[in-house]
Amino acid sequence: MSEQRLRVALGERSYDVIVGPGLLAQAGRHLGPLLARPRTFVVTDATVATLHLAPLTAALAADGIACRPIVVPAGEATKDFAHLRRLIDDLLDAGVERSDLIVALGGGVVGDLAGFAAAILRRGTGFVQIPTTLLAQVDSSVGGKTGIDTRQGKNLVGSFHQPRLVLADTGTLDSLPRRQLLAGYAEVAKVGLLGDAPFFAWLEVHGEAVIQGGPGARAHAIATCIAAKARIVEADEHEHGDRALLNLGHSFGHALEAETGFGDALLHGEAVAIGMVLAFALSSRLGLCPAADTDRVRRHLAAVGLPAAIAGIAGPGWSGTILANRMTQDKKVRDGRPTLVLVRGIGQAFLSRDQSFANLARFLDDALGERTA
DSSP: OEEEEEOOGGGGGEEEEEEEEETTTGGHHGGGOOOSSSEEEEEEEEIIIIIHHHOOOHHHHHHEEEEEEEEEEESSSGGGGGHHHHHHHHHTTOOTTTTTTTEEEEEEEHHHHHHHHHHGGOOOOOOEEEEHHHIIIIIIISSSSEEEEETTTEEEEEOOOOOEEEEGGGGGGGSSSSHHHHHHHHHHHHHHHOHHHHHHHHHHHHHHHHHHHHHHHHHHEEEEEEEEHHHHHHHOTTTTSSGGGTTHHOOOHHHHHHHSSTTTTTTTHHHHHHHHHHHHHHHHHSSSSHHHHHHHHHHHHHHHTOOSSGGGGGOTTTHHHHHHHHHOOOOOOOTTTTOEEESSTTTTTEEOOOOHHHHHHHHHHHHHTOOOO
């Protein structure tokens, strides 16, 4: 498959997203024109470093670009103040200048952490995303959201800082375990569920091929997701309106991640999958969405192997009140009320501020009760 180039048009902050196999080996050619000097700083995690750091370093060296790697621990726990401070210290000690580029090589955690460091380092340093997970390639590497987690919740400290370039090497996905691919697939399905019903119908037929890397299927899904996100980001860069639709399933999902401790017990994409089912179920309960659509979403996510209910992850002490309290820390809360992404059907998402946290607690209690139903 030849590479595809998609544009995120944001005026002077516009950039390309290049998708295709073998892009790591061509990194020097793509990064060279963006560099003020032939030197860059690569932030990656310990897992990705063993797989992709040496090939990237060699590719940059072949084009005369020096590389200073900084390796952080793998996992969501790395997205905190302590690791951010350490990363900034390492970058400053390495001599990063405002005109340099910081390269984020890895999944969403590395992209969020390195991007936020770039946003605040020397009041704004450029950075490039080289996402190596399906989730990062279809979602988190595009759009400029960066940040870290706090004890109160996920991504509560951060900034909008657009990358200068995104290189999505589809070959890096071949090294991922199926669970990581499934976590990314949840974000692929999200694109269809929030605004592209024909794409979701296509996924119902070709979803397994996307996960397994079938010829053409994965590339088509990645390009479709990036193009859809680019359109939304171009219209609403700072999430004052419709960009919030990209959070379908996330208000519920972030609460689930927080309750499970932001660890391997529940990956972000797994939490989003459950959150999307909950968003559809709540919409059906409110008479907004046909119950058949909720069942269809639940069946498809479960069929590919994603969790589709709280039943499989809830601890014995969980309650609707506990989860609703987690949701009070959601970034989209306004005047003490949640902003939810609800649906009128598959591909018909909208923003709702009509629900109270008390109503959400009752709904979540019922969802938790399904464990013993």
